[in-house]
Each structure stands twice: as C-alpha cells, then as structure tokens.
Amino acid sequence: MTSQLAIAKRTACALLAALAAGLHAEPTHWRGDFVYFADAALFTDCASGQRWPVAMTADAVALQRSYLEWRKEPAAPLLVNFDGRLEVRESMEGPPREQLVVEKFRSVEPGNTCATVATVKGK
Known part of the structure; x- marks a missing residue:
C-alpha cells in the first residue's frame, strides 16, 4: 500500500509541476x-480550429472594446491578433479550465474571419 501511495504522490507532483510550467509560458x-x-469571450484559433474562453484580464479589455466597435452584429466573429498564453484558471462555473490570457492586444481585421481568410488563401 505504501508503494502505491508513493507512486500516486510522485504522479501528482509531476502533474502539478507540468501545470505550473504552463502557467508561466512565454506569450505567443x-x-x-x-x-x-x-x-x-471566446477565441477560435484559425490555425488549429481549437476554441478557448478568454480570461478578462490584462489587455483583454482593449480587445473587447475593439470587438464591440468593429463587429458587424452582436455575437458575430471578428478576426483578431494578439500575444497571449494558455493558462489553467478558475472558471465561473465548474472546475478550473484552460483559458487564453491576452498579454498584448495587436489588432482587429474588420470584415474578416478565419473562414474569409481561408477562402482567400484557397484561391
């Protein structure tokens, strides 16, 4: 029983170390x-198609303001550019989850979405 407890403890420590390393990842x-x-706030990455909630911290407020100014209609997607990182954070409901933290908002591309950009590249 003691060896099983030791293995479980080492596994838990390894998982926490991996999680902590991800919390301080360099922005991309x-x-x-x-x-x-x-x-x-939700973000869908054009390259991978993956979707994450956006933590309302750091420069996310500037991103939100630009979105509200440039979107075509409520809840319409808008192509954006920013530097940020994925971080496991407490969520409003449920267990902690991976969220995008915006470190530096760069720009919006009014009238564009991942789909419109993909269409242009496909031609």
Whole structure:
C-alpha cells in the first residue's frame, strides 16, 4: 500500500509541476475569431480550429472594446491578433479550465474571419 501511495504522490507532483510550467509560458502570437456576447469571450484559433474562453484580464479589455466597435452584429466573429498564453484558471462555473490570457492586444481585421481568410488563401 505504501508503494502505491508513493507512486500516486510522485504522479501528482509531476502533474502539478507540468501545470505550473504552463502557467508561466512565454506569450505567443494568436490570430483567430473572437466573439464577445453576454459577458462571455471566446477565441477560435484559425490555425488549429481549437476554441478557448478568454480570461478578462490584462489587455483583454482593449480587445473587447475593439470587438464591440468593429463587429458587424452582436455575437458575430471578428478576426483578431494578439500575444497571449494558455493558462489553467478558475472558471465561473465548474472546475478550473484552460483559458487564453491576452498579454498584448495587436489588432482587429474588420470584415474578416478565419473562414474569409481561408477562402482567400484557397484561391
């Protein structure tokens, strides 16, 4: 029983170390669709198609303001560019989850989405 406890303890420590390493990852450039609606912000990465909630911290407020200014209609996706990182954070409901933290908002591309950019590249 003691060896099983030791293995479980080492596994838990390894998982916590991996999680902590991810919390301090260097920011990367992100380009994708941003949607803000009913106090919820979601980002879909153009390159991978993956979607994450956006933590309302750091420069996310500037991103939100630009979205509200440039979107075509409520809840419409808008192509955005920013530097940020993925971080496991407490969520409003449920267990902690991976969220995007915007470190430096760069720009919006009014009238564009991941789909419109992909269409242009496909031609």
